Amino acid sequence: MIRVENLHKHFGGFHAVDGATLEIAKGSITGLIGPNGAGKTTLFNVIAGRLPPTSGRVLMEGEDITGLPPHDLFHKGVLRTFQIAHEFGSMTCRENLMMVPAGQSGERLWNAWFNRARVAEEEARLRAKADEVLEFLTISHLADERAANISGGQKKLLELGRTMMVDARIVFLDEVGAGVNRTLLNTIADAIVRLNRERGYTFCVIEHDMDFIGRLCDPVIVMAEGKVLAQGPADAIMQNEAVIEAYLGRGLKNKAAAHG
Amino acid sequence: MDIINALVVFANFVFVPGLAYGAQLALGALGVTLVYGILRFSNFAHGDTMAFGTMAAILVTRGLQAMGISFGPLPTALIALPFAIAATAALVLATDRGIYRFYRKVRAAPVILVIVSMGVMFVMNALTRFIIGVDEINFADGGRFIIAAREFKELTGLAEGLAIRTTQVITVVTAAVAVGLLFWFLGNTRTGKSMRAYSDNEDLALLSGINPERVVAVTWIIVAALATTAGVLYGLDKSFKAFTYFQLLLPIFAAAIVGGLGSPLGAIAGGFLIAFSEVTVTYAWKRVLGYLLPADLAPEGLVQLMSTDYKFAVSFAILVIVLLFRPTGLFRGKSV
Ligand SMILES: Nc1ncnc2c1ncn2[C@@H]1O[C@H](COP(=O)(O)OP(=O)(O)OP(=O)(O)O)[C@@H](O)[C@H]1O
Numbered sequence: 013m014i015r016v017e018n019l020h021k022h023f024g025g026f027h028a029v030d031g032a033t034l035e036i037a038k039g040s041i042t043g044l045i046g047p048n049g050a051g052k053t054t055l056f057n058v059i060a061g062r063l064p065p066t067s068g069r070v071l072m073e074g075e076d077i078t079g080l081p082p083h084d085l086f087h088k089g090v091l092r093t094f095q096i097a098h099e100f101g102s103m104t105c106r107e108n109l110m111m112v113p114a115g116q117s118g119e120r121l122w123n124a125w126f127n128r129a130r131v132a133e134e135e136a137r138l139r140a141k142a143d144e145v146l147e148f149l150t151i152s153h154l155a156d157e158r159a160a161n162i163s164g165g166q167k168k169l170l171e172l173g174r175t176m177m178v179d180a181r182i183v184f185l186d187e188v189g190a191g192v193n194r195t196l197l198n199t200i201a202d203a204i205v206r207l208n209r210e211r212g213y214t215f216c217v218i219e220h221d222m223d224f225i226g227r228l229c230d231p232v233i234v235m236a237e238g239k240v241l242a243q244g245p246a247d248a249i250m251q252n253e254a255v256i257e258a259y260l261g262r263g264l265k266n267k268a269a270a271h272g
Numbered sequence: 273m274d275i276i277n278a279l280v281v282f283a284n285f286v287f288v289p290g291l292a293y294g295a296q297l298a299l300g301a302l303g304v305t306l307v308y309g310i311l312r313f314s315n316f317a318h319g320d321t322m323a324f325g326t327m328a329a330i331l332v333t334r335g336l337q338a339m340g341i342s343f344g345p346l347p348t349a350l351i352a353l354p355f356a357i358a359a360t361a362a363l364v365l366a367t368d369r370g371i372y373r374f375y376r377k378v379r380a381a382p383v384i385l386v387i388v389s390m391g392v393m394f395v396m397n398a399l400t401r402f403i404i405g406v407d408e409i410n411f412a413d414g415g416r417f418i419i420a421a422r423e424f425k426e427l428t429g430l431a432e433g434l435a436i437r438t439t440q441v442i443t444v445v446t447a448a449v450a451v452g453l454l455f456w457f458l459g460n461t462r463t464g465k466s467m468r469a470y471s472d473n474e475d476l477a478l479l480s481g482i483n484p485e486r487v488v489a490v491t492w493i494i495v496a497a498l499a500t501t502a503g504v505l506y507g508l509d510k511s512f513k514a515f516t517y518f519q520l521l522l523p524i525f526a527a528a529i530v531g532g533l534g535s536p537l538g539a540i541a542g543g544f545l546i547a548f549s550e551v552t553v554t555y556a557w558k559r560v561l562g563y564l565l566p567a568d569l570a571p572e573g574l575v576q577l578m579s580t581d582y583k584f585a586v587s588f589a590i591l592v593i594v595l596l597f598r599p600t601g602l603f604r605g606k607s608v
């Protein structure tokens with residue numbers, strides 16, 4: 013689905029992403045793990061068109077999408093969420109979701125004036141869809157709340173909700189679970205699995221919670237210091253010496269040794 | 273009777289002129305606030321965009337007059353307005369293409385864009401002066417008064433007259449229509465909502481598939497319409513002079529900042545606040561007080577807080593006070 017080839021992103025002399033090559037298989041829920049500052053978010057930013065790469069290529073099903081602006085990628089079905097949740101603060105949660113499927117008939121001023129019936133019908137459909145998504149995420153009661161006022165965890169849910177408003181092809185989730193309580197975390201995990209099975213979304217998920225990764229993701233990619241350290245099936249990765257060294261830490265290594 | 277006379281004097285010299293001036297400032301401030309909200313810089317060229325638009329309206333008005341077209345009791349400039357808006361929109365879109373877009377692409381800091389807009393300001397001002405000259409131009413035709421002071425006195429039998437000029441009524445009505453259209457657009461059309469979304473959070477708007485170049489282009493067209501309308505109304509009400517529009521920059525920015533940069537509602541409130549402050553502070557209250565106070569207390573002096581020469585100081589003072597106590601403005605815009 014997505015192939016990243018020898019991608020570099022430098023900030024001045026600092027190599028945040030340092031020659032990453034990886035593959036996200038179509039229909040998978042791929043995990044992306046690595047220590048803080050490994051360059052995971054930066055990698056997302058480059059793939060999703062928010063930052064231009066220093067060098068390297070990003071391919072989607074063979075097509076070169078390197079450096080395309082985010083709104084073009086959106087129309088190709090590439091969506092993402094932000095590690096630090098973003099929202100349209102002056103709008104309600106429902107309006108936030110209703111903003112997502114851009115490019116409809118209401119866009120044309122002509123239609124807004126003269127084709128009101130069609131615009132109204134679309135609005136109604138969008139609204140119903142938004143309410144459905146809010147319901148699914150268990151935040152229906154926030155529908156008319158201004159998005160600036162909701163909690164950090166709720167903003168995370170709203171971020172996930174955005175990706176459910178359209179038929180995405182691939183969704184990059186940057187720590188959707190961070191700051192969300194356990195029950196909601198399960199809700200999110202269920203949502204991801206359902207979107208993956210029922211609507212055929214491919215996911216790439218950054219997460220520090222190893223339970224979450226272990227339960228959800230296969231395969232898993234490990235990054236450290238801007239490089240891809242390992243990629244492969246979840247079980248193999250968890251056993252990988254280098255990964256344990258770089259990320260999971262000594263304690264786990266000892267535990268793994270004790271088990272082995 | 274004295275109280276009514278005092279009210280008439282007040283309406284004649286403070287309320288009606290303040291209302292018209294406030295509407296002009298509000299329209300100007302709306303343009304500034306939209307550019308700030310969407311393009312994220314303070315556009316110093318706004319005053320001269322107004323001047324350019326007014327100049328275009330004057331030229332079209334002259335053309336229409338030469339062809340013998342008039343608008344009855346209303347000024348011909350109102351017919352010229354749509355053409356002038358189109359010309360101004362073309363100019364600002366070309367400026368955006370040729371200049372601002374480059375700085376957007378390299379993600380220049382807002383302060384750089386401010387400086388760039390100063391450059392644009394000088395060029396636009398020179399262009400206007402080059403085409404139409406620096407002289408004062410009166411282009412208001414049609415009926416001068418809706419109510420003249422003498423008619424009012426005869427009608428009511430009061431000692432004081434109330435004059436309402438056609439241009440003042442047109443200013444308020446046109447401004448109300450323009451503001452109504454703008455709010456309808458921002459609140460009800462998908463494009464308007466995209467603009468609000470873009471202003472709220474650019475990154476997220478892009479991720480929602482909103483095309484930034486389109487939002488920017490639509491913004492410039494609206495800004496051109498607002499600036500031209502504001503400029504023409506001001507010119508009709510007072511007169512046109514290439515340099516006066518540059519001086520309007522201070523009260524307009526004061527209005528936008530006082531209301532809260534990026535907030536359309538704030539721009540309107542700010543416009544009226546600045547206009548009324550300016551008018552009340554520079555008005556000589558002697559006559560109003562003469563009616564209200566007993567004869568032996570009647571003031572000897574003019575009771576004018578500040579000479580009209582210092583009217584811009586009023587905007588400046590309000591600006592400083594607001595920035596000290598509420599930096600985001602009355603309607604909580606983006607902080608400056
Ligand atoms: N815009 C930027 N300018 C300069 N340095 C940056 C920028 N963005 C990221 N970095 C640096 O790049 C490195 C990688 O950051 P990144 O956010 O990609 O890490 P991450 O893997 O997402 O970490 P975390 O798990 O903490 O979210 C960090 O050292 C960071 O300081």
Ligand SMILES: [Mg+2]
Nearest residue numbers: 052053054095
């Ligand atoms: Mg990160």
